[in-house]
Amino acid sequence: MAQRGGPAVLPDNPFQDPATLQPRPGPESAVLDAYNPFESGAPPPPYQAPSAAPPPLPVAGGPPPQPPRKASPTEPRNYGSYGTQVPGRGGGRGAAVGWAGPEAGAPGPALPSQASAAAATAELLKRQEELNRKAEELDRRERELQNAALGGAATRLNNWPPLPSFCPVKPCFYQDIPVEIPADFQKTVSTMYYLWMASTIALFLNFLSSLAWFCVEPSSGSGFGLSILWALLYTPCSFVCWYRPMYKAFRSDSSFNFFVFFFVFFAQNVMYVLQAIGIPNWGFSGWILSLIALRKNTAVAVMMMMVSLFFTAVAVLGIIMLKKIHSLYRRTGASFQKAQEEFAAGVFSNQAVRTAAANAAAGAATNAFRAP
Template sequence: MAQNTDGGNPFAEPGELDNPFQDPAVIQHRPSPQYATLDVYNPFETREPPSTYEPPAPAPAPLPPPSAPSQSSRKLSPSEPKNYGSYSTQASAAAATAELLKKQEELNRKAEELDRRERELQHAALGGKATRQNNWPPLPSFCPVQPCFFQDISMEIPQEFQKTVSTMYYLWMCSTLALLLNFLACLASFCVETNNGAGFGLSILWIILFTPCSFVCWYRPMYKAFRSDSSFNFFIFFFIFFAQDVLFVLQAIGIPGWGFSGWISALVVLKTNTAVAVLMLLVALFFTGIAVLGIVMLKRIHSLYRRTGASFQKAQQEFAAGVFSNPAVRTAAANAAAGAAENAFRAP
């Protein structure tokens, strides 16, 4: 065997390299500039960091044929304002909502009316055939005088008229309070000036006379008119309450000697005593407010009366039906007819 005189690998095959470091397996593991090792690291050499791995971009999908994008399928960008519908659509939706609210209020009003009637029927069922127990005026049980009327605005008066009836009730209470204050003012005026004795006496008469008469003559007819839609009671109320408004105006004017502490009477007493004059001026102001409120309420009730369909012919029919349904009137008419027939038979 021939020896290798070059100092190569004695076991190398012919044709192989004699340098073992030229082996491809060794060459591919040699340090390269991409791998930083201590042997090849140079602190004075700047290298760019290796780029991150980026997957290959997928092939673009074929574009669909151009067509008009629909409004519902198109996705809006964050900066693009949203379209919630046209103005006409929003207006129709608002109108529909208002209509629903109106119907809901009407249903609530009807429910309250049905509830009121149910309570009224229950009250009548509990009372049987007997009349309701009177509750006005609210007097204590030990008082010898018992209540004369039954009054329950929330139960007897329809829902749309309850506010009007309550206002008239407060007006009557204010007029009674004004008469009481008028009595005190006239008493003070009489104590200061003895010539005002006539006015003081009339103030006592007015508070005794007008307090019950005003309740019976114009408030109760108004109450019954709204309770049963009675044209006859409406006519009674209009006639008497108009006279009451005239009286309110006279009370506010305060003619001396009439027993009213109005403006004229207060200005006359102002020359004598300032404190009494101030009290009378307050009463005059109270009378003025009552007169104005009375005129306003008369106009309002008249407008309600015109909407209820009441008429003078209906009032006449109610009056005739009420008269003939009265047992006393029927008994008197029967007795009169029997007497007339007996006299006719006795006549020669």
């Protein structure tokens, strides 16, 4: 026994040290304790490595455990903070424990909420670009209208019909659908413009088919002459009488121009139907005249049937567009009273009309004073 305050006294038999006599847990310690090297020359029992602890069970609902990745010789060791160290790489007791899942800093799979947020952001950007484009278009139209109101219309040259510069006849109208027509009605106005062009092409084809029929049947000279008249008369008159009023009605929301368009275009649709019917000697290569020509010449009859199909398509499209524009007109809040007011304002604002009225009033006053 060691005395209080003095140096420790070692025991006489080192094999009686309690630290060496303390049993070790496990089956390996029992085998080593039973082995006595002084009794026999048997070799010592082989060394058995301690069994590794079983892997932890995966948590329900969590990601499956991943095996640890072997570090390459050239990869630097992770000496970061306590929570970011990977076990087995630092090689010391200070390595973080309880690590599971992918390495720190590695990007994980995108969550559904992130994907939906990215899609919503892309949709917002697309809408923003569309709104910016519409705003630029509105600004351009506003500048155009301001220039026209301030007298800039004098510098705005007419561009329709598109004629070459060397032609002695100059354009008579200014037409720019993307600039002058509101965005909601641009498609309708463009469709009506294409309808006018289709009717013009149909009249030209009608002239060719009437010429072919006149070559086969010399007695149809009156129909051939009328086909020339219709082509020369309807082409400019239809543009001036119903297309331009429709264009100005949508451009300035004019009730008077709407009424002019409805009246003239209704009569034009009646003519489209008559053209498709094809009454003989009326100058139209419609269905009736095509069936008559089928007895004389098959090639001429086929040509006239193609023209009849063209006339029928134009008539159907004309009726559809008339109903569509009428429905648009009713939604704009226009009325016959408003059309009368616009007509009266337009008549009295005309300088020629005012001059004629002033001259008439002056003449009446002079005759009244001269009367006895």
